[in-house]
Amino acid sequence: MKDRHIDQFTEEIPLSDLEASKTPLNQKKILSFDDMLPHSGDFGCYQWLLLFSLIPYTFTYGVLYFAQLFITLTPPEHWCHIDELEGLTMEEKINNKHIPASPEYPFYDTCHRWNNSWANESDNLIDCSTWDYNLTMIPYVSLASELDWVCDRSYYVSAAQSIFFAGSIVGGFVFGWLADHRGRIPALVICNGIALLATIATSHADAFWNFALIRFFAGLAFDNCINIPLIIVMEYMAVDKRSLVVNGSFGLFFAIATTILPWAAYYIADWRIFSYVTAIPLLSAIITPWILPESARWYLSSGMTDKVVEKLKRIAKFNKKNPNPAIYDTFVRDLKTNADRQQSATLLALRKTPRLAKHMLIVTAYWSLTALAFDGHVYSLKLLQSSVFVSFTLSSATEFPAGLVLTMTLDRCGRRCSAIVPSILTALCSILLLFITTGVGALILAVTARFMLNMAANVALQFAAELLPTPVRAQGVSFIHIFGIIAHCVAPYIIELAKVWEKLPMITLAIVSILATILVLFLPETSGEDLPQTLQEGENFGKGQKMWSMPCCGKKANRS
Secondary structure, rough: OOOOOOOOOOOOOOOOHHHHHOOOOHHOOOOOOOHHHHHHHOOHHHHHHHHOOOHHHHHHHHHHHHHHHHHHHOOOOOOOOOHHHOOOOHHHOOOOOOOOOOOOOOOOOOOEEOOOOOOOHHHHEEEEOEEEOOOOOOEEEEEEOOOOOOOOHHHHHHHHHHHHHHHHHHHHHHHHHHHHHOOOOHHHHHHHHHHHHHHHHHHOOOOHHHHHHHHHHHOOOOOOHHHHHHHHHOOOOOHHHHHHHHHHHHHHHHHHHHHHHHHHHHHHOHHHHHHHHHHHHHHHHHHHHOOOOOOHHHHHHHOOHHHHHHHHHHHHOOOOOOOHHHHHHHHHHHHHHHHHOOOOOOOOHHHOOHHHHHHHHHHHHHHHHHHHHHHHHHHHHHHHOOOOHHHHHHHHHOOHHHHHHHHHHHHHHHHHHHHHHHHHHHHHHHOOOOOOOOOOOOHHHHHHHHHHHHHHHHHHHHHHHHHHOOHHHHHHHHHHHHHHHHHHHHHHHHHHHHOOOOOOOHHHHHHHHHHHHHHHHHOOOOOOOOOOOHHHHHHHHHOOOOOOOOHHHHOOOOOO
């Protein structure tokens, strides 16, 4: 879900305007790459090219995230295939005395038939072996329909989706290690290359076991396919434009990808050909070395300062900047000096900072619950008695406006308010969906819930970035990310609860959103506050705040 761009704020961002300073050049301090970038241009032609380079990766993220939903869509109207009924119309088959009636939609038993049509007793009720499907609303035979993953085999769909996300957890470790030791670009090329082959192989799946295995390998690239490009692009971007990259350009590209996706499935009307089409964005693996630069921070951590200087000179040329050549020497000198003063720590160090550890656990729980609600509402669209293609398109179209609204209100209203309002409104939409299950009303509620969850997820990322101090920020965000993926694995089974009771999925999602709302009250407000630099600053962050300390309530945090 939405655990995309979770690593966007994992680095500290000091910035000084050296050119405006009157200090002699050889005495100026350039503490990081972010201090040096403005001299080469941090929001010029080069950065615009990088923004547009995100398009194939956002499309890749969108198809990896949601394509499987349309590959395994099953029409809710299906019934036992009975040889004796061949040649009859669909209505005649459904209303035939061989098919038991049901008081709930679709108003007939989808999993059983009468063994003897003249004796409608329960001992004559037998399980279906094969099924027929109404292809009016879903105009193609999906993989799930082709292999009859319905009734007691419907869990195959949820299991395959969970296995896909399990692949993402493994991919995070494998390609995270590869990115740290061999570079971000090689890691991105390899993970997207594996996903390309797996996506193509999906079209040849003919059983649950090989489909699940193939989707596991496709899942290796999930999150990596967008986190790595986003981190790279934001490294070369002006500090005050970085949130706009995510909420603006990324939100726009991702919204376009996910609104196109359902109609590609609808008009292609063949899940095998659709699998080939969704592999097209993954061809970016081939051109990645030519459209994305290597991470400047990876170069620096690997001791390749000369590569960074070369890249900065190239950026300056693109942006038509002419910095004093001596500033590059100052940059190299101060990087060596500053490297000796960096504080390092692991998550185990949080044992000595109980308040900070508590805040990290709360953010982890909040992010996981938000991811669970997000995916739950996405998958619940197929439960609505309306076109899943229309409802998915409308809900996906909320991605961009949700990002824009959050960009305009996040600082004015504060992080707490910006998290509480969407979460509680999501819970309200879930409760109303218990009573409004059909028609335009249900569609409006589903789209509104998705809009709110887009904002809630982005605020969760903001909390993760701003509460964790610099020494453990990257590790802490990775920890939170893993639990978010676990939530993705669990989410498909929420919809399976409809088999127990049709209202149980929405009750569960309402409870999840209410719990997320309560958790936010125990987090400190971070709006307008300096980011914690050390573990002790992280421990002291927010002391003296009350639960109602929010900019929108006229309350500003008190730092002790």
